[in-house]
Amino acid sequence: MDRWKQYGGLVGLLVVCFGAGSWGFTSTGGALPWAKRSAQTLQRGVQEGGGTLIDFGRGIVVAGPIRKGGMMLEYTALVVIFALVGIGLYVYADRYHGLDEQERAAK
Amino acid sequence: MAHIHLGEGSFPLWALALWTALGTVLISTVVYRVRKGGIETHQIALAGIAAAASFAIFQLNIPVWGGIHMNLTGLVGILAGPLLGALIALVVNIFSAALGHGAVGLLGANTLVNASEAIVAYYAFRTLVRMDWDIFPASASAATLGLSAGAILMGAVIVISGVNGSALPRADLTVAVAGLVGLNLGVAVIEGILTGFVVQFLVSVRPGLVGLGDRYSREGSSGVTA
Numbered sequence: 001m002d003r004w005k006q007y008g009g010l011v012g013l014l015v016v017c018f019g020a021g022s023w024g025f026t027s028t029g030g031a032l033p034w035a036k037r038s039a040q041t042l043q044r045g046v047q048e049g050g051g052t053l054i055d056f057g058r059g060i061v062v063a064g065p066i067r068k069g070g071m072m073l074e075y076t077a078l079v080v081i082f083a084l085v086g087i088g089l090y091v092y093a094d095r096y097h098g099l100d101e102q103e104r105a106a107k
Numbered sequence: 108m109a110h111i112h113l114g115e116g117s118f119p120l121w122a123l124a125l126w127t128a129l130g131t132v133l134i135s136t137v138v139y140r141v142r143k144g145g146i147e148t149h150q151i152a153l154a155g156i157a158a159a160a161s162f163a164i165f166q167l168n169i170p171v172w173g174g175i176h177m178n179l180t181g182l183v184g185i186l187a188g189p190l191l192g193a194l195i196a197l198v199v200n201i202f203s204a205a206l207g208h209g210a211v212g213l214l215g216a217n218t219l220v221n222a223s224e225a226i227v228a229y230y231a232f233r234t235l236v237r238m239d240w241d242i243f244p245a246s247a248s249a250a251t252l253g254l255s256a257g258a259i260l261m262g263a264v265i266v267i268s269g270v271n272g273s274a275l276p277r278a279d280l281t282v283a284v285a286g287l288v289g290l291n292l293g294v295a296v297i298e299g300i301l302t303g304f305v306v307q308f309l310v311s312v313r314p315g316l317v318g319l320g321d322r323y324s325r326e327g328s329s330g331v332t333a
Contacts, residue, residue: 021293
């Protein structure tokens with residue numbers, strides 16, 4: 001398929017989604033974190049609000065229930081365990097795949 | 108990033124039972140199909156890594172659209188497939204709920220929402236690749252479509268269930284939920300583009316990881332480059 005059609009389709013999709021996002025942003029209270037926005041909107045309905053779409057000053061923070069619940073250690077431990085298991089599985093699969101190919105070549 | 112972010116007791120009991128039952132049916136079907144059809148070894152490895160990445164990023168609130176979180180379920184679906192993608196959605200939601208991020212009672216509903224993202228993204232990606240799309244537009248579009256489907260399902264779940272303690276009439280609740288769904292579509296733009304870059308990079312180094320080994324060996328042998 002022509003490349004311009006592919007990228008045209010993608011850009012069209014992104015523009016529609018961005019438009020919906022902008023409407024959702026202002027109609028659900030503006031620059032609010034998701035949990036607060038969600039609770040407030042479902043309890044009180046749509047409320048116009050504004051603010052910046054990107055606020056680098058706020059930084060990247062761990063989700064409130066974990067941060068405020070004092071479970072940073074548990075969160076970090078889980079991420080490390082998941083990462084180690086994932087890498088371990090990847091190494092295992094890589095070796096297993098290699099052995100499989102060798103066996104097939106030998107046959 | 109669609110996720111029903113409500114506390115315990117927000118949904119009526121019948122709704123909890125309904126979404127939990129549907130979630131159980133979905134996961135049972137997935138497990139049955141995995142046991143019957145088996146899975147390739149490299150998919151297990153990918154599933155492990157994808158679960159780690161999805162869980163880690165799920166808990167991070169990024170300063171865009173007021174403060175949102177991503178969960179990479181579109182990427183998970185494209186890499187691990189619809190079956191493992193659904194299982195990863197369950198695992199990530201269980202661990203998140205265990206840490207207080209998302210109600211335990213909403214596990215069924217949230218698993219349905221996130222699994223639908225992975226499933227739709229997978230099939231959309233395969234369809235677009237079959238139509239000979241390049242990797243970036245195919246994966247970015249597929250992830251955006253998957254996340255949009257999840258966002259709409261999330262909205263439908265909330266509207267059908269109703270919210271305990273909310274005085275909003277059903278029509279006003281529907282408009283309010285539409286606003287939340289709209290915001291999720293905006294987030295899908297960011298996650299879709301990010302997914303496009305990640306998949307394109309993975310395909311450039313290991314096309315077999317994304318199940319495109321055949322396509323690239325064919326193109327390589329005919330002298331055509333991606």
